[in-house]
Amino acid sequence: MGLEERRRRERENRKNAILKAARRLFFEKGFKPVTVESIARKAELSKGSIYLYYNSKEEIYTQILLNDIDKFHNHIAALLQTPSSASEALVRLANIYVDFFLNERELFRILMTFMLHTTDMNLPDDLNTHIIKTTNKTIDIIEQVFKYGIERGEFPATINLRQSRNAIWGMLNGIISLHLFTGIETKRAEAIRSTIKAGLDTYIRGILTPNPGL
Amino acid sequence: MGLEERRRRERENRKNAILKAARRLFFEKGFKPVTVESIARKAELSKGSIYLYYNSKEEIYTQILLNDIDKFHNHIAALLQTPSSASEALVRLANIYVDFFLNERELFRILMTFMLHTTDMNLPDDLNTHIIKTTNKTIDIIEQVFKYGIERGEFPATINLRQSRNAIWGMLNGIISLHLFTGIETKRAEAIRSTIKAGLDTYIRGILTPNPGL
DNA sequence: TGACTAACGGTCATATACTGACCAAAGTTC
DNA sequence: GAACTTTGGTCAGTATATGACCGTTAGTCA
Numbered sequence: 001m002g003l004e005e006r007r008r009r010e011r012e013n014r015k016n017a018i019l020k021a022a023r024r025l026f027f028e029k030g031f032k033p034v035t036v037e038s039i040a041r042k043a044e045l046s047k048g049s050i051y052l053y054y055n056s057k058e059e060i061y062t063q064i065l066l067n068d069i070d071k072f073h074n075h076i077a078a079l080l081q082t083p084s085s086a087s088e089a090l091v092r093l094a095n096i097y098v099d100f101f102l103n104e105r106e107l108f109r110i111l112m113t114f115m116l117h118t119t120d121m122n123l124p125d126d127l128n129t130h131i132i133k134t135t136n137k138t139i140d141i142i143e144q145v146f147k148y149g150i151e152r153g154e155f156p157a158t159i160n161l162r163q164s165r166n167a168i169w170g171m172l173n174g175i176i177s178l179h180l181f182t183g184i185e186t187k188r189a190e191a192i193r194s195t196i197k198a199g200l201d202t203y204i205r206g207i208l209t210p211n212p213g214l
Numbered sequence: 215m216g217l218e219e220r221r222r223r224e225r226e227n228r229k230n231a232i233l234k235a236a237r238r239l240f241f242e243k244g245f246k247p248v249t250v251e252s253i254a255r256k257a258e259l260s261k262g263s264i265y266l267y268y269n270s271k272e273e274i275y276t277q278i279l280l281n282d283i284d285k286f287h288n289h290i291a292a293l294l295q296t297p298s299s300a301s302e303a304l305v306r307l308a309n310i311y312v313d314f315f316l317n318e319r320e321l322f323r324i325l326m327t328f329m330l331h332t333t334d335m336n337l338p339d340d341l342n343t344h345i346i347k348t349t350n351k352t353i354d355i356i357e358q359v360f361k362y363g364i365e366r367g368e369f370p371a372t373i374n375l376r377q378s379r380n381a382i383w384g385m386l387n388g389i390i391s392l393h394l395f396t397g398i399e400t401k402r403a404e405a406i407r408s409t410i411k412a413g414l415d416t417y418i419r420g421i422l423t424p425n426p427g428l
Numbered sequence: 429t430g431a432c433t434a435a436c437g438g439t440c441a442t443a444t445a446c447t448g449a450c451c452a453a454a455g456t457t458c
Numbered sequence: 459g460a461a462c463t464t465t466g467g468t469c470a471g472t473a474t475a476t477g478a479c480c481g482t483t484a485g486t487c488a
Contacts, residue, residue, distance in 0.1 A: 003476085006258035007444095035465060044220035046447040048468080057466065217447085221473095249436060260476040265438065 015053045017043045019067060022060045027106045031061055058121040062131060065110040069134055072100045076141055086149025087204050093145060094196050097172055102189055105180055112177065139169050155207055171199050229267045231257045233281060236274045241320045245275055272335040276345060279324040283348055286314045290355055300363025301418050307359060308410050311386055316403050319394055326391065353383050369421055385413050
């Protein structure tokens with residue numbers, strides 16, 4: 001059924017045209033100043049049409065992150081194929097994560113907006129679930145690096161994996177939050193990288209130092 | 215108004231998709247065996263949609279010729295820029311004309327169908343006019359070649375231009391009719407070319423020979 | 429040769445998709 | 459605190475598309 005296939009394709013194309021227009025505008029101006037009307041105009045549609053494809057302005061906003069973060073995960077997947085120490089892998093993973101958000105800062109804002117305002121976003125359940133799963137995927141990859149370190153004898157088997165992975169993820173996001181939108185613009189990237197490097201080094205040293213209380 | 219522009223583009227694209235599908239099917243099977251339903255399916259539309267863009271099956275058929283013949287005229291336009299004798303130009307024009315139809319035989323059938331069944335084609339007036347103008351354009355080019363010959367002293371000024379151009383056009387079409395669809399397939403092109411060459415040579419000799427009756 | 433059937437060009441009632449005026453809520457101004 | 463403006467989201471009206479249906483034509487059969 002070519003006819004049905006064409007209609008499906010047109011719907012898909014329409015959705016993508018909306019996302020593309022929205023992405024451009026959000027990245028240029030941020031969430032608030034961009035109106036649904038302006039997205040509609042850039043996508044060459046009416047405002048009513050936007051709501052045929054997306055439930056809300058927030059849904060469009062978060063869908064942008066979901067579209068982009070697949071590339072990040074594909075990139076990360078290659079990381080674990082490259083032979084190296086677990087410590088090196090962890091640093092490299094952190095750098096790729098940071099690069100992803102440095103490349104487009106608005107993506108980080110989208111992630112944080114979601115993390116901080118989940119219940120206010122008015123997202124359909126499946127989109128909520130999808131974002132959570134996607135975020136967890138990143139966290140799981142961090143956990144795999146720790147497991148890899150234990151397997152190679154690099155890290156002690158006594159590490160609390162869940163705790164460590166959450167701590168690393170939190171630290172990455174916390175450091176990025178501190179420096180991505182504030183400070184001297186030309187020094188932000190370096191500030192993030194060096195702080196993360198120092199933080200990871202210290203955390204890893206902590207892992208390797210026997211706990212005298214045990 | 216991007217929205218209106220997009221809608222206009224979509225209509226244009228839809229029309230072109232129909233023409234493209236129709237062209238493919240007509241060239242493969244000819245006019246009769248191709249149904250409007252089959253064109254619709256190939257264009258990934260419903261049959262009712264076809265009639266939103268074209269008034270009839272015949273209109274689609276003739277529109278195909280109109281789309282293609284522009285290329286022919288552009289090609290021919292270059293001809294008159296190349297310095298040569300009028301006789302040579304005439305032969306070259308005839309060859310380009312023949313090539314055009316040899317390249318896609320169905321185009322000739324479309325032209326002849328129009329010429330022979332104009333009143334039965336149920337075409338809107340503007341399309342009728344357009345085809346007539348387009349056909350006349352070809353005839354006018356032939357006339358210009360004769361004028362060129364007179365200007366250079368190659369042909370006598372006593373030539374009846376209208377008569378000659380119509381005779382040449384008729385001869386070309388008549389010869390093509392004779393050989394395009396009948397005879398041994400591998401010999402058809404050559405049969406047409408050589409017959410046209412001979413016919414043109416004879417006609418030109420006739421032009422150059424003083425009429426003793428005058 | 430007339431009755432019947434199948435096929436298909438073209439039509440149009442219905443379905444689907446889209447639009448932008450409108451409403452309610454929130455923020456701003458006086 | 460009232461009036462005003464802006465904007466996310468809604469929905470009645472409009473635009474576009476679909477495919478069942480009808481009328482006509484051509485072919486078949488008795």
